[in-house]
Amino acid sequence: MTLTQKWPGRSWALLQLLLVASFTKTEEQVCRLRGDTENPQLSKDGDIIFGGILNLGAFQIAQAMLFAIEEINNSTDLLPGISLGYKMYDTCGSAARSVKVALALTNGNEVVSTLSKAPCTRSAQVQAIIGETSSSPCMAIATVIGPFYIPEISPFATCACLSDKTKYPSFLRTIPSDYYQSRALAQLVKYFGWTWVGAIRSNDDYGNNGMAIFTETAQQLGICLEYSLSFFRTDPPNKIQKIIEIIKLSTCKVIIAFLTYLDMDVLLYTLSLYNLTGYQWVGTEAWIFDSQTAEMDKHHILDGAIGLSIPKAQVSGMREFILDVKPLNSPGNKMFAEFWETLFNCKFKQSNTWIENQRECTGHEDLSGLQSSFTDMSLMPIFNNVYKGVYAVILQHIRKIRFKTKEGDEVYFNENGDPPAKYEIIHWQPTKNGVVDFVTVGLYDASLPADKQLSLQNKSLIWAQNSKQVPVSVCSEKCPPGTRKVLQKGKPVCCYDCIRCAEGEISNTTDSITCVQCQPEFWSNERRDACVKKEAEFLSFEEIMGALLTAASLFGTCMTAVVAFIFFRHRKTPIVRANNSELSFLLLFSLTLCFLCSLTFIGRPSEWSCMLRHTAFGITFVLCISCVLGKTMVVLMAFRASLPGSNVMKWFGPTQQRLSVLAFTLIQVVICILWLTISPPFPFKNFKEIKDKIILECALGSTVGFWAVLGYIGLLASFCFILAFLARKLPDNFNEAKFITFSMLIFCAVWITFIPAYVSSPGKFSVAVEIFAILASSFGLLICIFIPKCYIVLLRPDKNTKKNMMVREVKNTI
The missing domain is CATH 3.40.50.2300 (Response regulator)
Structure with a gap:
């Protein structure tokens, strides 16, 4: 960093630039100085000499260095019996001139005679150099004097490159690195x-x-x-x-x-x-x-x-010393004359640029009322850095020093020669x-x-x-929660678009680069900034669909109970006693169970309800189909028994009918027991079917067990349908096989269409489809088998006679 003259216009310079002196090796192998000698602008003899390479355009910096030196010289504690001197050079911010004066401070300006045979080397003229006030000249100086290990302490060179001790081993500074x-x-x-x-x-x-x-x-x-x-x-x-x-x-x-x-x-x-x-x-x-x-x-x-x-600093007595420049008014001090002329806009008569009628400088003008850059103490932190740099040199082992100034400032250097x-x-x-x-x-x-x-x-x-509002300077506005950042192609990372998080993902922070997937039981809210618990979906009694199915189930149960009551009241009538009334009442009982078992499919699935709903459905329907199958076989056997010489009914009497129903049902019971033992149905949370809801359903456990139950029901239903179809045209006046055929046709049609509908229905609708299949097939059996008989019992009692039941249809034959 640079710090040049602090004057209005900032174009005034105190001294003319000199040519850079170059030293060469002559044939006589002795040292000869080429070019003009370099003389300091300010100097004083002493036991220890400080070098000053400063931009003296900011005259206060030179005064700050002088203040520190004089304060040490006047102290009886620091260096008793030892005086400090100085040689200060003005560089005008020139790196070339800085190198030249650095060499002058290191080797001196004395002319060496070619006849003296004197050596070219001698001890350094200064023990330390204060300066420069900018980074580039400091780098040049440090490179030149580095091999001599003469400390260079800068109050204002901040380039971080100067912390490289391999290049600048003797450089230190009292201002932090950039x-x-x-x-x-x-x-x-x-x-x-x-x-x-x-x-x-x-x-x-x-x-x-x-x-x-x-x-x-x-x-x-x-x-x-x-x-x-x-x-x-x-x-x-x-x-x-x-x-x-x-x-x-x-x-x-x-x-x-x-x-x-x-x-x-x-x-x-x-x-x-x-x-x-x-x-x-x-x-x-x-x-x-x-x-x-x-x-x-x-x-x-x-x-x-x-x-x-740089933190503000105050050094007691420094301001007064800086403003008191009259002690520098010594004969031949051209620097003071030029400084004074510029400060008060006047000319000394002995000046080479004196013009007649121009205001004359006396050298005693009053500084107290002057308002100029010289009286401005805003650079006091820099003056303090110069002050601390001078004090640091007077101590041994500069890099390891740690001391406090009289103002309480702690001074030390780290391993790179930098202060805190x-x-x-x-x-x-x-x-x-x-x-x-x-x-x-x-x-x-x-x-x-x-x-x-x-x-x-x-x-x-x-x-x-x-404006009292903090300015906004962004390439893209912040992405709010619920969105994520997507970089714009070919632009820096600060330029992006805000994309809304996908369903099931959230971002709850501003400028999120990713969206986080919600846990399986949670789903993103509408704003996509929080995961909320998924709504549990199951077929409940409270919703309309569940209520309608419940009503249908209860209606079927009541209807079956009414039919059973009618049959019980007319149990001695021929139409009720026909085809084994005991099977009719057992069928009505099984139909009642079929209607009621549909209720187990409604409500929140539990471990017991899952096991009960499928097994109860499977067993009750097998019981129902077994009864229908028994009634169908009774019709066939009754026709066979009416033929001359037939005694088949003794092999299929009431006992055999009961045993057949029991046997068919026990097979289904065994299948269900094996299913429940090996891998029973269990409640399951389905997260995949509907993304934003949890479907509470009953997992089948063993799919083999489930299809074995359905398959067995289908097998019995198919067998019953075939027998009923064969017996549909038997010559009885009231042939029950016709109605059984219709009921089995409805039953099979319902369950055949049930399979694809069940598989394709999502969530609770699959349960509703299963309940509908149970109710539809149950109503089909109830209506087709029992309603025609109820019609005769209640509305056509004239046909409810034994004679009418025994009359066979007489078919016209050609």
Whole structure:
């Protein structure tokens, strides 16, 4: 970083540049000085000599160094009996001149005679060098004097590159490295949520190295740079104009300015020409606390700027010493004369540029009422760094020292020769009279844990264009909960689209990069920001479908009970006694169970209900079909028995009928017992059928057992249907086989259509299909077999006679 003269216009220089002296090896193999000798602008003899390589345009820096030296010389405790001297050179910020004076401080300027045969080497003239105040000259100086191990202590060179001890082994500084400042700036930008920023830097070691570290840290923190531009104050105007055009076309509203204050002044001037306001500027210590930069900002372009500054410091007695420059008014001190002439806008008569009628300098003008950059003490933190650097040299083992100044500042250097990194966060707040107030709004301390390094106070900040709202500078707005970020093709990671999470997935944080799948028993809510428990779905008694099926089941049960009551009241009538009334009552009982077993399919599935519903259905239907099969066989056997010489009915009497029903039913019971023993049905939560609901159903357990139960029912029903179909045209006046045929036809049709409907129906509808099949087949048996008989019993009693039942149809034959 650079620090040159602090004067209005910043173009005044105290001394003319000298030619760089070069040393060559002559044929006589002795040293000869080529070029003009380098004489210090300020010097004093002493036992220990300090070298000063400074930009004396900022005259206060030289005064700060002198103050520290004089304070040590006047102390009776620090170096009793030893005096400190100094040799100070003005470099005007030139790296070439800095190298030349560094060599002069190291080897001296004495002319060595070619006849003396004196050696070219001698002890160094100085024990330490204070300076330079910018990074590039410091790198040049450190490279030259590094092999001599002469300490160079800079108060204001911040480039992180100078921490490389393999290249600059004797370099130290009393200002933190830009490694910490760059990282602190990135954290500051992240703190305010600025993820889409522009960057402008000085095209020198200070700007390029500092911005490189900032860019690396910013990427780690999720900050993107829309552009990163560099320039130097001596660049042609069209290059700076291109920077202005890029800023105008950009979408970011925050600009990181890693610039020296001289470069910042040039940029600010160009920005003023275009009246480019409304941007939030983030600055480095090079210009953020510079009062003259603030004075130049007449168009309020930098209003609300925020950045890092060296912590404020006060050294008692230093301000008074700096302002007391009269002791430097010694004969031949050209530096004092030029300084005084510029300060008071006057001329000494002995000056080469004296003009008649021009105001004459007396050398006794009063500084107390003067308002100029010289009386501005805003650079006191830098003066304090010079002060600490001088004190550090007087102690042995500079890198291992650790001491406190009289003001309580602790001074030490780490393994890279850097001091502890501490910064104040400075905010530009314009006042009513147009003067910028540099307000400290926070601190940054790199020695603290990472989460505590940056701390900001809860102050009301005034941002660009007098806004009290923190500026927003993002490429894409934050993705709210319920969405995820999807990067835009070909753009930085800060530019993205917000895509809504898919069903069953959520994101409950802002700017989530992924959506999280909900647990199986949960589902995403409408906003996709929380997982809610899935609704359990099962066929319940409360819903309409469940209530209708329940009503149908109870209606069938009541209807069967009425038929049973009618048959019981007329149990001695021929039509009831026909075809074994005992089987009729058993069939009515089994139909009642069939209607009632459908109720086990309704309600929340449990372990017992799952086992009961399938086994009860299987056994009751087999009992029902067995009774129908028995009645069908009775019809066939009765016809056979009516033939001459037939005694078949004795083999199929009431006992045999009961045993056949019992045998057929026991087979189904055995199948059910095996099913329940090996792998019984069990309650199951189906998460796959319907995504946003849990289907509570009964898993079959053993599918073989389930299809064995259904298969056995189908086998009996098919056999019964075949027998009834064969007996449908027997010549009885009231042939029950016809009605059994119809009932079995309905039964088989229902269960054949049930299978595909059951398989394809989702969730509770599959249960409803099964219940419907049970009820439909039960109603089919009840209506087809018993309703015609009830019709005769109740409405046509004239046909309910034994004679009528025994009459056979007489068919016309040709």
